[in-house]
Amino acid sequence: MLGVISIILTLVALMYFAYKGVTVLVLAPLLAMAASLVAGEIPALYALSNIFMPAAAGYIQSYFPVFLAGAIFGKLMGVSGAANSIAEFISDKFGEKRAIAAIVVATALLTYGGVSLFVVVFAMYPIGATLLRRADIPKKLLPAAIALGAFTFTMTALPGSPQYLNTMPTIYFGTDTFAGPVLGLIAASIMFFGGVYYLNNRSDKFKSEGEGYGDHPEENLHELGGKIPSFGLAIAPILIVFIINFGLTNWYFKQESVIAKYESVGGGINGTWPVVLGLGVAVVFILITMGKYITNKNKVIFDGAVGGLLPIFNTASEVGYGGVIKSLAAFTTVKMAIVAMAIPSVFKVAISTTLLAGIVGSSSGGTAIALEVLSEEFLSMGIHPEALHRIMLVAAGGLDSLPHCGAVITLLAVTQMDHKRSYKHIAMVTMGIPLISVIVISVFYLLTGIV
Template identity: 45%
Template sequence: MGTLGILISLALLMYLAYRGINVLILAPLLALLALLFSGEVAMLLPTYTQVFMKAMGGYVIQFFPLFLLGALFGKLMDDSGSARAIAHGIVAKLGSERAILAIVLACGILTYGGVSLFVVAFAVYPIGAALFREADIPKRLIPGAIALGSFTFTMTALPGTPAIQNAIPNPFFGTDAFAAPGLGIIAGLIMFGLGSWWLTSQARKLKAAGEGYGDHREDPVEQDYSHTPGFWLALLPILIVIGLNYVMAKQILPGIDASYLAKPEFGGLADAKSLIGIWSIIVALASAIVLLIVMHWRRWMDLKKTVNDGAFGSMLPILNTAAEVGYGTVIASLAGFVVIRDLVLGVSDNPLISEAVAVNILAGITGSASGGMSIALKTLGEQYMTLATTAGISPELLHRVAAMASGCMDTLPHNGAVISLLAICKLTHRESYKFIFVNTVAFPMMALAVVIALGTLFGSF
């Protein structure tokens, strides 16, 4: 009954999340529902306060700085006009004849530099609409192009990306954002190459069938870019994030004396290895934020409002993800979970395949890359690390596979980012989801398979 309760709880989580009920409500209720099936009625309140809330709070303690700084950086890039300037600059250089490639690259550069995918969608959509209209490319391809540039290679594959999905494995495996860089670049090229080629071929096919941009009177009015910063000035904070993240992770922080971490007030850690990846991103984002504020000092209409909106914008995403982590921790504490754990671990003797399956399934169920990966690593990360050590597999390879697996099945139809993107573009699942699915589920899955195969054969590189 315990295992059946877990499966019912997971099914309800996926269905009710798709129906729009917030995970902050769903996660504790459905975790406790699974507990009821296990027959431990007397444990309801202790489990909620001592297991669920403790795990939720622990996640917030660990990752809140990244959510806060990431949201603040994205809001500053948006309100300063930098995000629009970068997108418009790329479009101007490539022209309407390469409209799809221009949108993918614009989104890719912005998200690789740490700009929130929601900010990117809002900034790029008006440009994409104008560009696709000029080239007479069907509008329903726009969400696929934005999703390819924002939800795939720059989120999980490319080394150094400050995306939270690339930071979550750090404390579990003692890695940093540049884990397995060669494999990450190969995977990124596969996603980018296949996605761009497929969208372009779909555009040709639809146009040959007589479908053009269409009549969309609700499209945004084309914006005036005369008051935005220049392209290279707008790009500078992004270069700072990437460059400083690398220098801190590879050159500066590994050489510091971190013996003080052994003290109880610092967690009693043996070294700083599990923290360096997070510290590096914090320094990089904080430095870029200061640079943005100073660089655009005269552009701010209301800097206090921008900062406050950015800070408030970090709250719901981290609380949603933390609630999912609390849910996963409760599920992992139940006796019925042993059956599921052994089933997942027994999928393959190769821990990379087992890890990829576990993260994919949980990301698909929760509709969240960060939530699914956090649950998987919280419940099974230690076992994967032990199995990998026994098999001689690098922790960096575990990191890259976990990050990439989180970005495959997360974008099923109930995913919040997918729903938001379609709302921004004023399109429906029926019109555009196919183009999102192929680019964010099918091609990333292919890239993940290639990375697992190469990693198994040649190790991490």
């Protein structure tokens, strides 16, 4: 009984203090030790050194190259002006009447191209705000428009996404980043069209009531323009990432001779390799072709690399916490309760993953814990690994955007909005509609078996 109490109390504490702004780097190890102390099964210091740290270190060992390459790539795309060039091009093609759709598509293209979610927020804010201001659409919808393009279908659903979240299940399920393509495209369509419809509907309602962009004197926006790469050059790195990722995943690493070579040294194909190689080649391409747009390249690369450290250590800390929780005898009781639910197995996967993501306020954190503690049970349920991969990630993008979510807090801060004005719109496009999509693809898989 004490073990169950320790799990519940520490999970609630993790959510509460994260909402208050306490870093998970401090929270996770402290709460892991607290859980072991309350449960009375494992000495707290032993839990820290012998369970928490190996689990956290194992996560870093598996995913550090993805975080490093992705952070540097995103930084270069932003500093070089390539992100602005892509956004401007799409915005010009869409026109003012489709300003919201333009913001979503531009953001999605950058995210699907491998630019970090946080980098996309900073890159898209001045562009998105300028577009909404020109179209006289209330600014309070801007955070939701950016979130729809960055935090939903491009992160969890679209096959081949180089976002590190899409690489996480590959280690556990033996899948690749293109896993569950049909399920992913169905979910992505629901999220994109449903989200754009909702935001346009809200925009029309607000404008009919006489509400426009609003007066925001402190935002210091400037008109778009300036010395940036052409659209053709700016889009090239994103195409490079996609082509290399696709080619290596679906051709090179599928060859028997290549598989045998890795098996001969006691290993196997790592699903993160194609993404890392694609991002690496794209980084070199940017440095060579867009060097004149980047001042102090060494500093930019250093800043990008350092920018990848906090996200991976945050997630690794959550994995370490999950490792300690997993070691408690009470967790077996909780796990068996989840597995024994009288519902189809795919819904057990979705429910457990989205609840964990909601509790820690992070899709990657929730996925990391779910993979660490439940992946073996998931695989034993007889669900196709590719269906597991995609349904799990779409579910992780459900309750991950609760008010204490770090990405939501950052988004509101960058856009100079607040929870009161913008959060309900963020919640609808990043939680409400994604939860509908995971139900739809789960039922679709149950009825057809198609992945």
